[in-house]
Amino acid sequence: MKWSLNLGKIAGIKILVHWTFVLLLGWVALSEAQRGSNTGTILLAVGFMLSVFLCVVLHELGHALTAKHYGITTKMITLLPIGGVASLEKMPEKPSQELLVALAGPAVNVVIALILWLALPTLQGAVTEEFFMRITLANFPYLLLFVNVVLVLFNAIPAFPMDGGRVLRALLAFKLGRVRATQIAANLGQMLAIFFVFIGFFYNPFLILIGIFVFFGAYSENMVVQHLDFLRGHTVREGMITHYVSLTPTTTVREAVSKLLTGSEHEFVVEEDGVVVGTLTRSQLIQAVKNEQMDMPVVQVMTGQVKTFNANDKLADAYTELQKSRAPLYPVLEQGRLAGVINSDNINEFIMVKSALMH
Template identity: 30%
Template sequence: MFKNAVQLFEIFGFKLKVDPSWLLIAALIVWSLSTSYFPPALPGETATFYTALGIIAMLGMFISLILHELSHSLVARSYGLKVGGITLFIFGGVAELEEEPHDPKSEFLIAIAGPLMSLFLAALFYGAATLAAPQTGSSYAGAVFGYLALINLVLAVFNMIPAFPLDGGRVLRALIWGVTQDLLRATRISSRIGTVFGLFLMLTGALAVFSGGGIGGFWQILIGFFILNASNGSYQNLLVKAALRGKTAKQLMSETLHTIDAEATIAELVDDVMLRHGVSFVPVLSGETLIGYADTSGVRRFEREEWGGRPVRDILVPAEAENTVAADTPLNEVFKFMMKSSRRKLMVVEGRRLVGVISLSDLMHHMALEQEIGTRLKA
């Protein structure tokens, strides 16, 4: 999801990463605080001083977001779920759970942990601001703590809106899941609420922009767009997992194989296999052993006049972990691998023996058929 994120450090075994988009929101926070928040709260100081306070407050928010997401991650790990890491990006932070919670209780506790941490931090910073305010020379600390108390309260309240994939939407999903015992139905309902909320934010943001609301309305549109896409994407991802659950590569692979020997010529590859059978991806064998594959991009490396005198071995792409998958690999893992590597076809193997080929189109067709059958059965 965040291919350009940079890892900063590890905390409790979780990789903390920052997406470059976070720099934009960090800069906006510092600018907003130094021009609109601190000058009225602490009049008479220099612009440089306000900027310094803005940076300190922004770092405090940075830490608050980490603690919020860390709470999700620690609870998820206590339930045996894998967490890929914590990433901060333009819309806040996300704990990257690699799998869905196993039951409504774990979903509820994982979801509620973040807002509870933010409420705790809000109370902590409010208490610090209260203690700092009466003391001479401590009003600067009071202003920073006051901002951090407010922003953590806003973070907790906003995240508890029952719109998936916000924490409140996940709490709602856990409650519906607990009542219906149907994760797919619970996700569909909470995702639809998330979609409506995202559209509401975009609409009211647009009205604010046209009414002179400026950057606030524009920001609201962006948040609404993010929630709209995330809610729809989360439901679609769950549909994918449901359609592929319990199946392996061997069950969906194509066993109709068009292969060629490594010592055959490129001309034979093109004329006897590619053009005859309408395939552009051809596994290459040496006897009964798979050694790689050849495709049209390899063929184009040589002029047509050379095809008859060059063996397929000259354009061979060796079989390795990046282009093969074991026959017993779960389809969920195959799909995830294809999405990450951008590969559209993989050779299915048992040891060094080729047993089939599986493509992204095979997976997509299977998922579409599963959803169509499921929809008709429910109707």
């Protein structure tokens, strides 16, 4: 994710923190300062927030390491002001595996809460509202216990992209199949999202943000699963573009710009006698023009390391990779030579045609 700071790796998984997370810490510090808190209390509040997000990282690692057990890799975990996001390569399609991966995150918070509950002395007297209003050394661990319980309850909401939505989908999939289960779970998630937005207008604006996040998360999950179902059983050959403009390594930036302006392509495959050398994007071309490199061969401004697909590969795999990488296109090879290109637009058109033929 852009504008993220790399904090290092845990179990081979990059831990990133988005720059907006710094704004959250700043807001916490400013809020305490406006309340007249001293420096020690401000630092304690910031430390508490960091502790909460450590619990969030452990939560996401629960998902990631369980997925790894099933051969699914996780490239990174990104911390955002609204929580953490584990970038799993994909979710398991077997309901039993998805169920365990979805439950693994909240299970970590249950363990943390249980450890704190067993380690902390029982509070004497009733817990008042004041107990939750200001962080102190005395209530720090108790509030951390409370937050982990809240994380478990929040993630139990049966709506994508929360864990509860994935648990519901996995349970329904045992009987209904993944596609129908996703439809039901996504529809329920969107209904809950609308409810969150409605309640947010009257009580807490933060619920509006959560509602929007849930609504589009549920919609996106449903669309991806529906699309993968349409693509099942089809090969890259069926969805690739065979009429395309390619460049040679010696083509100049000037000549490439001319092809860009006179044609419909925004990205080009660079090849020599059918052997793929690289790809050239519109942004790379524009940058070369800005740098006054009009007579430079494209081989010096292109991307040389390029992932390719074979014409007989699964079309669903190409779709998943394009969604994940956001790459503009991938070359398609047949017997080691360039046979076409594949991009998201053409796959989406393939899906629309398939959908129309079924109705």
